[in-house]
Amino acid sequence: MTDTLSLITSHNPADPSDVLLQIPAPGAFASIEAVERARDAQPGWLLGGAAARSTALGAVAAAIDTAGAELAELAVREVGKPLTEARAEVARTAAIWRYYAQAPYEPVGAVHETAAGPGLLLTRRRPHGVAGLITPWNFPFAIPSWKAAPALAAGNAVVLKPAPEATACARRLAEIAQRALPEGVFTALPGGAPEGGALVSAADVVSFTGSTVVGRAVVRDATARGIPVQAEMGGLNAAIVLPDADIEQAAAHIAAAIAGYAGQKCTATSRVVAVGSALDPLREALCEALRAIPVGDPADPATVSGPLIDERARDRAGDAWHGLDVLTGGTVPDGPGWYAAPTLVENVPAGHGLLHEEVFGPIAALLPADDVAHAVRLTNSVPYGLVTSVHTADLDAALCGLDGLDTGMIRINAPSTGVDFHLPFGGAKASSLGPREQGRAALEFYTAGRTYTLSPTGAT
């Protein structure tokens, strides 16, 4: 967090007395300077050619693999990510860099016939210049990487402004990347809102991930400057369980999506919609599965649900179930560490905050639906539209009956959490604004199209 003295402080959420880092925030002008340095470095990076970019991105991937154990431990200590999940995030981060290391060799355009007369028409995609990347703390290596790697592959330079809570992780990622990349091409600039705002005012393209309230302001400011912008924001995701589902498997997937990493994922499940006769067996199986989730020290490889990121987040999760029918959980263990028990509630009145606002903690509401159409209406009845998980043996129902879902991603017989980095990622409504991230979609976002007309000399 950044405090009133403009210090950036990052704590271990499992042991708040363990302070990883306390440094002065560099201030808004530092963002402007970082963008200027990146702008000077970018043409050389682009003109250095596809092979140099591919080799450099591949070297970043290899270095992340080499440092894997140390990076995972850093994520455990700085953002409280359970060790097994932190290892998976680091492995995915290396895979992201490796995937985009091939991108510089991909075609960047097409050749067309002219409508009339001799000559050729060419399309070609070119980088924007300097990409300003603003990221949250919950995926401290993967999210900065799935923005930076495609931006760099396409020939942009990048300035990353990570969340203050993940400053040590971002610094370490930058050290690794900078060893493989030319000077000035990748900068990680610590800071909070002032540094992030200044980055939006100076970059040539902006990619944001974080809360909806900040994301909308970033999109507004970037759009006012006329630069491309994308924002991935909050979620309030539902899991729909049909009566024919494998209830045990559905309960295991949903429990992991509610409580994994203490629910601190934009793709976490926070509403469970049980259709018809699925309600009673699901209630029982889900309570059992949530009680079986190992909660505790994130450094223990068996832990699935660790601490919340800070005291405010723990209090928000701890307050969310007050006045509701708690089926399981509903406790806040004594510290040290900012923990909340995995919690399931039911009979939540329409209009209750839990059904409209993201808590970002390990809590979900169980909601009955009369039939599939009712389940779709309930799922769509929130401001967000990121991802829905559907649990059924009936693919017709999953593909056709649930076609009216308004979320950007649908996962069938899988937890709502978990993404493949080579396909587009994003949602609808208050969850996303602008083009998709990841996969080829990211390469499009970090480039602009140009059309060339080639006429033979002497043609009339």
Ligand code: NAD
């Ligand atoms: P946040 O919005 O508080 O901060 C995100 C980033 O924006 C940080 O780097 C922060 O310093 C910066 N920032 C804050 N104010 C700013 C301003 N005025 N101008 C520019 N930058 C500013 O979010 P957080 O608490 O770090 O992360 C949690 C949120 O992120 C949750 O809402 C979660 O759903 C969301 N999230 C979404 C996705 C997704 O892909 N949809 C993925 C992960 C997290």
